[in-house]
Amino acid sequence: MQQERPYWNMEMEPLLNTPQMAEIQMERLKKQLIKAKARAPFFARMMERNKLDPDRLSGFDEFKEKIDIFTKATWNQLVAECDGDMLKALDQRIACSLDEVSIIATTTGTTGVPSPYAFTRKDLDEFWAEYNARGHWRSGIRAHDRVLHCLALSMVIAGVPGALGFSKSGATVLPVGAEAKTERILRTQGMWKGTVYFGTPSLLEYLIEQAPKVVGKEVKDLGFKILLCAAEPGAGIPEVKAKIEKAYGARMFDTGAGLGFSCECQEYQGMHWVGDDVSYYELVDPDTKQPIPLEDGAKGEMLMTNLNTDALFQMRESAGDIHQVFTEPCKCGKTGFRYKIVGRADDMLKVKGIMVYPTHIKGVINDFVPKVTGELRIILDEPPPRVVPPLKIRVEHAEGLTGVALDALAHEISETMSRRLKINPQIIWAEPGSLERSLYKGKMFEKVYESKGTVKTTP
Numbered sequence: 001m002q003q004e005r006p007y008w009n010m011e012m013e014p015l016l017n018t019p020q021m022a023e024i025q026m027e028r029l030k031k032q033l034i035k036a037k038a039r040a041p042f043f044a045r046m047m048e049r050n051k052l053d054p055d056r057l058s059g060f061d062e063f064k065e066k067i068d069i070f071t072k073a074t075w076n077q078l079v080a081e082c083d084g085d086m087l088k089a090l091d092q093r094i095a096c097s098l099d100e101v102s103i104i105a106t107t108t109g110t111t112g113v114p115s116p117y118a119f120t121r122k123d124l125d126e127f128w129a130e131y132n133a134r135g136h137w138r139s140g141i142r143a144h145d146r147v148l149h150c151l152a153l154s155m156v157i158a159g160v161p162g163a164l165g166f167s168k169s170g171a172t173v174l175p176v177g178a179e180a181k182t183e184r185i186l187r188t189q190g191m192w193k194g195t196v197y198f199g200t201p202s203l204l205e206y207l208i209e210q211a212p213k214v215v216g217k218e219v220k221d222l223g224f225k226i227l228l229c230a231a232e233p234g235a236g237i238p239e240v241k242a243k244i245e246k247a248y249g250a251r252m253f254d255t256g257a258g259l260g261f262s263c264e265c266q267e268y269q270g271m272h273w274v275g276d277d278v279s280y281y282e283l284v285d286p287d288t289k290q291p292i293p294l295e296d297g298a299k300g301e302m303l304m305t306n307l308n309t310d311a312l313f314q315m316r317e318s319a320g321d322i323h324q325v326f327t328e329p330c331k332c333g334k335t336g337f338r339y340k341i342v343g344r345a346d347d348m349l350k351v352k353g354i355m356v357y358p359t360h361i362k363g364v365i366n367d368f369v370p371k372v373t374g375e376l377r378i379i380l381d382e383p384p385p386r387v388v389p390p391l392k393i394r395v396e397h398a399e400g401l402t403g404v405a406l407d408a409l410a411h412e413i414s415e416t417m418s419r420r421l422k423i424n425p426q427i428i429w430a431e432p433g434s435l436e437r438s439l440y441k442g443k444m445f446e447k448v449y450e451s452k453g454t455v456k457t458t459p
């Protein structure tokens with residue numbers, strides 16, 4: 001049999017994270033800045049104000065010094081300046097005309113106005129489908145595969161754009177969407193026999209329980225070979241990955257929070273950044289916003305600057321994710337530095353000054369399966385990040401556990417969290433199956449403070 005090529009893009013991928021790549025990035029960055037000066041008024045004004053002449057750009061340091069970080073707050077302010085007119089605000093920050101925009105997706109906007117992701121056809125092809133094709137190839141997805149797309153489709157970037165992301169790799173997309181709910185998702189899979197699952201790890205976990213009840217099949221008999229997870233942590237949590245891969249008899253990968261895909265190493269190595277030539281990656285200190293060098297083990301808030309886009313015109317844009325990077329060669333032998341999502345700047349909790357992320361708490365709880373179901377809620381009496389100790393965690397115990405056994409288990413969980421996370425939580429038990437299962441992003445918080453002082457009560 002003919003040996004397959006290691007990379008989708010044999011010209012660019014071997015150069016990822018090399019000095020030669022830095023030269024390509026600088027050349028493209030200059031072009032982007034020149035284009036911004038001519039066509040994106042928001043950035044043109046910024047360059048004028050900060051005295052940045054793109055034709056004379058001296059290097060990445062000057063770029064970092066003179067281009068301000070673009071956050072959700074920046075967007076909110078731009079929209080306000082445009083009297084709430086989202087299209088007018090978008091027009092200010094893209095380097096093409098609105099007529100050239102082919103599709104717009106947004107963030108959910110739960111904490112303000114939704115932030116847009118606009119794409120031209122060229123952006124979709126040369127940026128979006130290109131980096132996706134690289135990751136899909138590395139995950140083993142080929143043109144003959146069928147992808148059951150189970151992420152939410154409505155307006156979100158992983159939805160319809162996510163489906164278009166398979167256009168280069170050539171796999172067949174079955175866009176059933178999370179909105180279809182369990183039964184239709186399972187029946188669609190039965191009819192069209194997807195070989196690749198694309199969705200959240202929490203839906204995969206949910207289907208383990210549901211598939212036998214709904215279609216009379218164990219998930220290992222559904223026909224998936226590859227499970228590509230996005231939108232929430234999963235493959236990066238060893239306990240979750242082990243549980244899901246065993247149940248499905250399939251390999252699990254994750255993608256997201258940038259141009260990254262996890263690799264075939266059994267022990268999670270983070271996601272390889274597969275698109276240095278199409279997006280420049282940076283870390284900054286989440287408090288001071290000062291640049292952090294990309295050294296092995298460095299942690300910080302991630303910023304992206306796209307290098308070949310017109311409408312998806314991101315310049316030092318932060319989505320609020322905290323990453324840790326690994327620059328040493330990976331055991332898998334593939335190129336691209338790796339990053340792990342440490343948490344969201346928004347999800348971060350501070351208990352007695354200790355930073356804790358919900359994913360780490362879920363990791364510990366999952367270690368106690370089958371004594372617990374793995375479902376949990378972090379109870380927040382006050383708005384995060386500060387938590388008055390003890391941190392309260394509602395945990396579903398397994399069927400048949402009562403009294404003394406539960407007390408002992410609660411003690412054991414607290415001890416483990418104290419050792420691994422340096423916090424001493426209070427475990428509050430919930431009956432098995434009593435916490436609502438979510439098809440969308442795993443709901444981790446129970447925000448008690450939101451219902452305080454209102455007449456609204458939650459049943």
Ligand SMILES: [Zn+2]
Nearest residue numbers: 263269330332
């Ligand atoms: Zn690797």
